[in-house]
Amino acid sequence: MQISVELGFSFKNELDADYRRLLLPEGSDVEAAVQALASRHPAARQRLLDDAGRARRHVAALVNGGNVTWRDGLRTVLRDGDRLTLLPPVGGG
16 A cells, blocks of 8 residues: 655655655554654654664654544554654644
């Protein structure tokens, strides 16, 4: 299946334009998509994955505009044609 990817991170300019399309096996979840993206684009790895190779807890993920926190979190299953948006942590004070 193919999904589209949007990144809210400043490092997206360091990636090839092909980061916007990601081919995944049917039934893949958000975690698998983040890992695949990091594997394909080493410049993104440290910002997206922790030392264990799992998606960092501070990375927010949306599927088709809906926050995965209100679904199954990073275990939210993706479907062909979905749009995955990854956002950096928001801080302030």
